[in-house]
Amino acid sequence: MTPLITALIDTYNHEKYIEQAVGSVLEQGLSAEELEIVVVDDGSTDGTAEIIKKFAPRVKHVRKKNGGQASAFNAGFAETHGQIIAPLDGDDWWAKGKLAAVVEALQRNPEVCAVSHGYYKFYESTNEFEAIGPQEATLLNLTSPEAARVAFRNWPFLATGALTVRRELMERVIPIPEKLVFLADAPINVASLAGAVLVLPQVLSYYRLHSTNLFAVERADTGKVGRKYEMTDVMFSVLRPMLLRLGVSEACVSAFIDPPWTDANRFYLRNFGGSRLRTLRTEMRYIRTQYKKAAIGYRVFSCLVLGGASLVLPPRRFYELYDWYGRKNFGRLWRRIARRDTTRP
Amino acid sequence: MIEARPVLITVLIDTYNCGHFIEQAVDSVLAQDFPTEQMEILVVDDGSTDDTAERVRKYGDQVQYFCKPNGGQASAFNFGIERARGEIVAFLDGDDYWLPGKLNRVAGEFEQQPEAGMVYHNFFYKRNESPDELSVARLAGSSGFLSNTRESLLSYDFYPTATLAFRRSVLQRLLPVPESLVVQADAHLCACVIFVAPIVYIDQPLTVYRIHEGNLWNWAGNTPPGRRVFEGDPAARARLERQVIASRAIGVGVREWLEKNGFDVDRPDLRAFLMRWAISSRAAEFALSPPGRLQFFRYLLECYWRQFPAMNWKLGLINGWDVVGALAVGYEKFPRWEEGRERLMRRVRGWLSRAGSSFR
Numbered sequence: 257m258t259p260l261i262t263a264l265i266d267t268y269n270h271e272k273y274i275e276q277a278v279g280s281v282l283e284q285g286l287s288a289e290e291l292e293i294v295v296v297d298d299g300s301t302d303g304t305a306e307i308i309k310k311f312a313p314r315v316k317h318v319r320k321k322n323g324g325q326a327s328a329f330n331a332g333f334a335e336t337h338g339q340i341i342a343p344l345d346g347d348d349w350w351a352k353g354k355l356a357a358v359v360e361a362l363q364r365n366p367e368v369c370a371v372s373h374g375y376y377k378f379y380e381s382t383n384e385f386e387a388i389g390p391q392e393a394t395l396l397n398l399t400s401p402e403a404a405r406v407a408f409r410n411w412p413f414l415a416t417g418a419l420t421v422r423r424e425l426m427e428r429v430i431p432i433p434e435k436l437v438f439l440a441d442a443p444i445n446v447a448s449l450a451g452a453v454l455v456l457p458q459v460l461s462y463y464r465l466h467s468t469n470l471f472a473v474e475r476a477d478t479g480k481v482g483r484k485y486e487m488t489d490v491m492f493s494v495l496r497p498m499l500l501r502l503g504v505s506e507a508c509v510s511a512f513i514d515p516p517w518t519d520a521n522r523f524y525l526r527n528f529g530g531s532r533l534r535t536l537r538t539e540m541r542y543i544r545t546q547y548k549k550a551a552i553g554y555r556v557f558s559c560l561v562l563g564g565a566s567l568v569l570p571p572r573r574f575y576e577l578y579d580w581y582g583r584k585n586f587g588r589l590w591r592r593i594a595r596r597d598t599t600r601p
Numbered sequence: 602m603i604e605a606r607p608v609l610i611t612v613l614i615d616t617y618n619c620g621h622f623i624e625q626a627v628d629s630v631l632a633q634d635f636p637t638e639q640m641e642i643l644v645v646d647d648g649s650t651d652d653t654a655e656r657v658r659k660y661g662d663q664v665q666y667f668c669k670p671n672g673g674q675a676s677a678f679n680f681g682i683e684r685a686r687g688e689i690v691a692f693l694d695g696d697d698y699w700l701p702g703k704l705n706r707v708a709g710e711f712e713q714q715p716e717a718g719m720v721y722h723n724f725f726y727k728r729n730e731s732p733d734e735l736s737v738a739r740l741a742g743s744s745g746f747l748s749n750t751r752e753s754l755l756s757y758d759f760y761p762t763a764t765l766a767f768r769r770s771v772l773q774r775l776l777p778v779p780e781s782l783v784v785q786a787d788a789h790l791c792a793c794v795i796f797v798a799p800i801v802y803i804d805q806p807l808t809v810y811r812i813h814e815g816n817l818w819n820w821a822g823n824t825p826p827g828r829r830v831f832e833g834d835p836a837a838r839a840r841l842e843r844q845v846i847a848s849r850a851i852g853v854g855v856r857e858w859l860e861k862n863g864f865d866v867d868r869p870d871l872r873a874f875l876m877r878w879a880i881s882s883r884a885a886e887f888a889l890s891p892p893g894r895l896q897f898f899r900y901l902l903e904c905y906w907r908q909f910p911a912m913n914w915k916l917g918l919i920n921g922w923d924v925v926g927a928l929a930v931g932y933e934k935f936p937r938w939e940e941g942r943e944r945l946m947r948r949v950r951g952w953l954s955r956a957g958s959s960f961r
Contacts, residue, residue, distance in 0.1 A: 366673040367783040367843060399845040400889035424780050428853075451781060452846055503849030503879065505886055507896065548893065 261286065261355060262338030265295045266328040267346025271303040273464065278311055280349035284356070288314060291355065295346075296332035298322050304346070324437035329444075333430050339423050343441065347464045348417040354460035358420045361454055368395070370421040370448035372414050374459040380466040387459050388412060397452040398504050401511035407449050408512050414445040414453065417461040421448055428502070439491045446495050449512075450502040485524040492517045514545040525571040535566040535574055609639040610704060611687030611769070615677040615762075616644060616695025620651035622811065627660060629698035635705055637663070644695075645681040647671055653695070673783030678790075682772060690767050692787065696811050697763035700725075703807035707766045710801050718771035718798025719791075721764045724808040735809065742802035747795040751870040755911030757795065762787040763808045771798045774862075779854035784847055792855045792874075796864065844885040852878030873907040880904055887932065894931035901927045919946075 263281045267274050274295075281293055293315045295308050299322030308317045320331045329343070340362060342355060354373070361371045374389020396407040421444060429447045432440050492513055499509045521538040524530065539562045547555055566574050612630050616623055623644075630642055642664045644657050648671030657666045669680055682690060689711055693699065703722070710720045723742065725735040740758040747753040765787060775793045778786045794800060856875055859866050866875065883900060892900065901924045912920065919942070926938035 363670055363672075366671055366676070367846070369781055397842055397846060399842040400886055402890055403842070422780070428857075451850065452842075501853070503852045503882065505879070505883055507892065508886070 260292060260338040261290060261340045261342060261359060262292045262294060262336040263355075264329070264332050264336060264341055264343045265293070265346055266298060266325060266332060266343070267295060267300065267304055267308075268298040268322070268325075268328070269300045269302050269304060270346035271300070271307060273347040273349075274304050274307050276349050277344060277346050278308070278315060280351075281344065282311075282314070283352055284350065284354065285352075286355060292316070292336065292338055294318060294332050294335050296320065296328045296335075298324070298328040324434060324440065326432040326434045326436045326440035329440050330431045330434070333426055336423075340420060341423055341426050342420040343444070344417045344461075345463075347466070349462050350417065351460045351462070355420075357456065357458060357460060361456060362420065362422070365454055367452060368454045369425045369451035370414075370419055370453045371456065372419045372453055373456040373461070374413065375415055375418045375461040375463050376459055378462050378464045380464055385462075388415075388463075389459050390455050390457050392457050394455045395452055396449055396455060398449055398499070398508045398512060401507050404508045404512035405515075407453075408516065410455065411445065411449075413455045414441075414448070415461075415463055416441045417463060419445060419448065419453075425451065429498075433494050435490055436494065437487065439487055442491050443494060443498060446499060446512075447502060450499055450504050482524070482528055485520050485528075488516075488520040489524070492520075510545060514541055518542045518545070522575070526575040529571050532567050532569075532571065535571045536563055539563065539566050608641050608687045610635065610641075610689045610691055610708060610766075611685035612640060612642045612691050612693060612704075613678075613681040613685060614642065614644045614693045614695055615647065615674060615681060616649065616653055617647040617671070617674075617677070618649045618651050618653070619695030620649065620653045620656055622696040622698075623653055623656055625698045626693055626695055627657065627664060629700070630693065630704075631660075631663060632701060633699065633704040634702065635708070640704070641665065641685075641687060643667065643681050643684060645669065645677045647673065647677040672780065673786070675778040675780045675782035675786035675789070678778050678786050679776065679780070682769075682776060685769060688769055690769050690772055692762045692765045692767075694762045697761070698809050699763065700807050700809065706803060706805070706807060710803065711766070711768060714799075714801055716799060717801045718768050719794045719800040720766045720803065721760050721800065722803035722808070723806040724761060724764050724810045725806045727809050727811045737806050738810070742804060744800060744802045746799040751873065751910045754795070754870055754874050755908055759788050759791045761808075761810045763810060765791065767794065768798070775858070779850065779857070781850045782847070782854060784843075785851060788851045789854050789858070792851070793858050796859065796862070838889065841885045841889050845882045845889070848878045848882035848885070852882070870910075873910070876904070876907050891932045894928065897932045897935070898924065898927040 265274075265277055265281070267277070270277070278293070278295065281291075284291065293311075295311075295315055296318045297305055297308065297320070299320060305317070305319065308315060316335060318332055318335050320328070333341070340359060342358065344350065358371050358373065362368070365371075374387060377386040377388055378384075379386070390410065390413060394410065394413075396403075396410055398404045398407055419441070425447055426444070429443050432443050436442065496509060496513055499512070500506070504512075518538050518541055521534065522542075525535055525538065540559065543555060543558050543562065547558065550558075565577065569577065614623075614626055614630070616626075619626075627642065627644070630640075631637075633640075644664055644666045646653050646657070646666065646668040648669060654666070654668060657664055665684075667680065667684070669677070689708065691704065691707060707720045707722070711717060721742065723740075724738050726738060727735055740760065741756060742760065743753060743757065745753065747757050767790065771794060772790070774797050775790050778789050782789055852875055855878070856866050859871065859875075864871060866872065887897070901920075905920050905924050908920075909917065922942055923935075923939070926935060926942070930938045
């Protein structure tokens with residue numbers, strides 16, 4: 257007796273790839289009683305719809321107006337019935353036997369709420385594959401600040417095509433805020449981490465990187481980079497309350513979210529500028545998370561100097577000064593007076 | 602035909618790899634002086650990998666045996682309750698057993714108090730196999746509509762699965778038990794039932810609750826390791842992590858149930874009630890990674906403030922003293938602060954008794 261599985265494919269203008277994606281799902285070798293396939297077409301303007309129609313009635317086709325990945329997940333999930341939901345992007349595909357391996361792992365470990373696995377990054381321009389995945393089966397959770405930091409480092413293993421979750425978890429996350437246009441899987445990833453995620457070492461799916469893939473950004477394309485970082489900011493503002501709601505303690509939430517939040521903010525401010533208050537907020541949080549074990553004098557000094565400077569100088573100037581200070585290694589003078597890390601003898 | 606008889610009580614035995622205890626559990630049900638035609642026994646086997654199936658099949662028609670793929674205690678509950686036909690559903694874990702006369706007593710209470718949604722009773726702990734090792738649990742059970750006052754809501758203790766019996770009509774309103782509760786699924790039922798119906802407590806031990814190796818999960822076994830700092834034993838670490846996850850999952854499940862049923866979870870009493878799971882998960886979290894002094898102080902202060910209405914003056918004084926101690930000595934040295942407090946209390950008690958005797 258196996259529970260019903262739903263493959264939830266979201267697609268937008270993937271006419272070149274969607275056939276491969278749906279085909280890889282059909283090749284899992286599961287019957288219609290075992291596997292339900294739902295494709296959400298987020299208002300594609302190319303030939304995607306016709307290609308999906310070919311697979312009817314085996315594949316359920318949900319069409320909606322274009323509204324971003326989050327709205328596609330929301331609309332698609334309403335049409336699913338499976339106890340296990342396996343999302344897949346329309347331009348990625350699965351290896352054979354992926355569902356069997358994942359479902360077996362979910363059944364053997366009832367305490368985890370999601371299972372992920374390694375995947376290949378496929379660089380379309382060069383036709384190269386790069387395997388991403390852990391060395392051995394890894395259990396990720398947010399039970400302590402250390403575990404949260406480990407979970408954050410391993411976040412890349414929870415790519416959309418690789419993460420398979422239980423329905424109960426999806427019900428908790430849906431509706432995903434629609435302002436998350438292309439990081440819609442982040443709430444799913446993070447909510448599964450709040451329970452526990454098992455990452456299998458097997459490499460069982462393929463993630464395509466091509467120029468229209470919004471995440472594969474080139475450094476030079478500043479507009480896109482800026483958009484990505486704004487989106488990251490929105491994402492964190494969604495994730496923090498969600499984690500607290502899921503019962504994760506503030507210490508763990510802060511260990512999980514604050515470092516990437518400060519990094520993203522610093523990057524944005526350094527390159528695009530912004531308000532001084534935002535700089536102040538970023539730096540204060542940086543001090544709070546990085547110097548947890550610092551001597552009290554060191555913290556007070558950092559707060560005063562960094563806080564003052566961030567209010568006086570515009571963000572870009574501030575970070576120029578900050579980098580200069582780092583390059584000259586002036587920190588060592590101050591460290592003679594007060595220790596930054598009191599844990600060391 | 603079984604269908605023709607009215608079934609009054611459904612005994613729901615959920616079990617997972619309890620092969621060497623399951624016969625004792627089923628026997629203890631069959632030995633109840635309760636008419637067998639008014640009782641059905643369901644054994645829900647959550648995908649055991651031991652010899653549970655053969656051992657239960659021996660009983661033939663007396664027991665309905667279901668084997669489902671492993672999915673945790675909540676899934677076993679949902680599965681079993683769906684198949685229950687009795688007006689009352691009495692729970693039993695495969696590794697515990699009932700004492701004679703329990704079903705009669707419980708059924709009698711349900712009959713006398715038609716509005717009662719849950720009847721529960723005291724229990725014995727059994728730490729090992731020698732029969733004289735039973736000790737009575739010292740928890741405070743209480744009866745009535747407990748969600749009415751903040752005090753009763755906060756002083757309500759949860760009992761183990763094998764002591765619980767529910768009216769099925771009430772139980773239906775608490776379902777489904779969130780399947781993320783791989784263990785302690787009964788906590789969800791215990792927590793939600795008090796918002797639906799009054800409950801009845803029988804202060805008489807009618808169940809034996811076993812504490813053994815495989816049972817580190819339940820109730821007495823999960824007493825958080827308290828202030829002992831985690832020492833790098835991977836099994837202990839995994840256990841603590843599961844404890845954190847389970848406590849959070851129960852809290853989230855109860856809150857979602859309350860929201861779904863139109864309760865305002867921001868009400869101070871409900872927030873305090875829901876904090877119990879934050880507290881129990883935090884205790885394990887702290888053992889995993891010790892908090893700083895300020896963080897520990899803030900945490901104890903928050904607990905104190907939330908739980909204050911449920912404390913008598915003595916508890917209020919003791920806990921208040923502990924809050925001060927958190928700030929004074931921090932997490933790692935906190936046990937010594939507590940020892941000092943114990944010594945002080947003994948001395949005060951000595952003075953009081955001496956003063957009392959001289960006064961007499």
